[in-house]
Amino acid sequence: MLRIAVPNKGALSGPAAAMLHEAGYRMRKESKELVLVDPTNEVEFFYLRPKDIAIYVSAGKLDIGITGQDLLIDSGADAEVILPLGFARSTFRFAAKPGTVSDIEGLAGKTIATSYEGIVAKHLAESGVDASVVHLDGAVETAIELGVAQVIADVVETGTSLRNAGLEVFGEPIMKSEAVVIRRSGADGDDPKVAQFLRRLQGVLVARSYVMMDYDCRAEHLEKAVALTPGLESPTISPLHNEGWVAVRAMVPAKEAQRIMDDLYELGARAILTTAIHACRL
Numbered sequence: 690m691l692r693i694a695v696p697n698k699g700a701l702s703g704p705a706a707a708m709l710h711e712a713g714y715r716m717r718k719e720s721k722e723l724v725l726v727d728p729t730n731e732v733e734f735f736y737l738r739p740k741d742i743a744i745y746v747s748a749g750k751l752d753i754g755i756t757g758q759d760l761l762i763d764s765g766a767d768a769e770v771i772l773p774l775g776f777a778r779s780t781f782r783f784a785a786k787p788g789t790v791s792d793i794e795g796l797a798g799k800t801i802a803t804s805y806e807g808i809v810a811k812h813l814a815e816s817g818v819d820a821s822v823v824h825l826d827g828a829v830e831t832a833i834e835l836g837v838a839q840v841i842a843d844v845v846e847t848g849t850s851l852r853n854a855g856l857e858v859f860g861e862p863i864m865k866s867e868a869v870v871i872r873r874s875g876a877d878g879d880d881p882k883v884a885q886f887l888r889r890l891q892g893v894l895v896a897r898s899y900v901m902m903d904y905d906c907r908a909e910h911l912e913k914a915v916a917l918t919p920g921l922e923s924p925t926i927s928p929l930h931n932e933g934w935v936a937v938r939a940m941v942p943a944k945e946a947q948r949i950m951d952d953l954y955e956l957g958a959r960a961i962l963t964t965a966i967h968a969c970r971l
């Protein structure tokens with residue numbers, strides 16, 4: 690049985706559950722379930738706090754886990770990223786009241802509130818800045834107004850939380866993050882059960898970002914049409930009953946599908962269709 694740590698709550702838990710469901714795994718029905726066995730797929734899911742997942746995985750009894758890259762770094766746990774998952778994308782930044790602190794040197798002697806002490810301490814040490822760090826569990830944006838700190842370091846996605854608190858980011862982003870699959874550093878890289886799990890998630894990532902495109906075009910336009918839809922390996926070309934026409938089938942990036950359909954139409958292609966891909970193994 691493959692033993693997998695998954696986030697039990699917070700920003701990562703919903704999207705992680707959705708991705709696992711799309712990959713064909715059983716999901717818990719009730720948010721109080723701590724462990725779920727999926728015998729058909731030979732996996733066991735452990736629902737854990739996102740911040741703790743890297744620590745559990747590095748301890749060795751769980752094979753892999755889904756967490757945030759920032760949480761992995763913050764924990765200092767001996768685990769490594771094996772697959773980025775493309776959701777829960779965020780940056781990690783310093784922020785303060787406008788006109789107070791505006792660069793990293795200005796942090797000297799200040800108090801910084803954060804839920805990510807590990808990342809902040811590492812960054813301050815690397816920058817050679819001496820500042821105090823106070824740990825808060827969440828809602829860090831309020832810490833300045835309530836006199837706990839002069840600066841915060843927190844996850845920023847849209848910036849809405851900072852704006853609502855009247856704060857402004859300063860300095861370069863401390864790090865970028867997204868959800869990732871991790872394993873213990875130095876774990877067996879060839880474990881077939883892990884490889885199969887990763888292939889399933891990669892299948893979901895591809896299915897989400899590509900569509901299947903079908904169209905008919907005149908044989909003399911085929912080269913130009915294929916240049917627009919080269920597919921992943923090579924498009925499938927089938928003869929049509931009408932002489933001089935062919936049918937083309939290729940995967941295209943979903944984001945570019947509408948532009949490609951316009952270009953194909955201009956070229957004389959017709960019956961241009963896109964269909965969603967539900968799963969795949971490349």
Ligand SMILES: Nc1ncnc2c1ncn2[C@@H]1O[C@H](COP(=O)(O)OP(=O)(O)OP(=O)(O)O)[C@@H](O)[C@H]1O
Nearest residue numbers: 698699700701739757758777778779827844846866
């Ligand atoms: N608004 C957001 N947009 C994108 N990613 C986010 C957002 N908030 C948190 N994350 C990411 O989610 C992970 C944090 O998950 P966690 O569950 O600890 O946070 P949370 O949703 O703020 O929950 P909590 O309420 O327990 O603090 C981190 O990897 C972080 O970068």
Ligand SMILES: O=P(O)(O)OC[C@H]1O[C@H](OP(=O)(O)OP(=O)(O)O)[C@H](O)[C@@H]1O
Nearest residue numbers: 827828829844845846847848849850851
């Ligand atoms: O830039 P934004 O789009 O506003 O997103 C970032 C905010 O989202 C998260 O907070 P959450 O809602 O999880 O509350 P928390 O502070 O209690 O963690 C994060 O901690 C930031 O506060």
Ligand SMILES: [Mg+2]
Nearest residue numbers: 699826827828
């Ligand atoms: Mg939070």
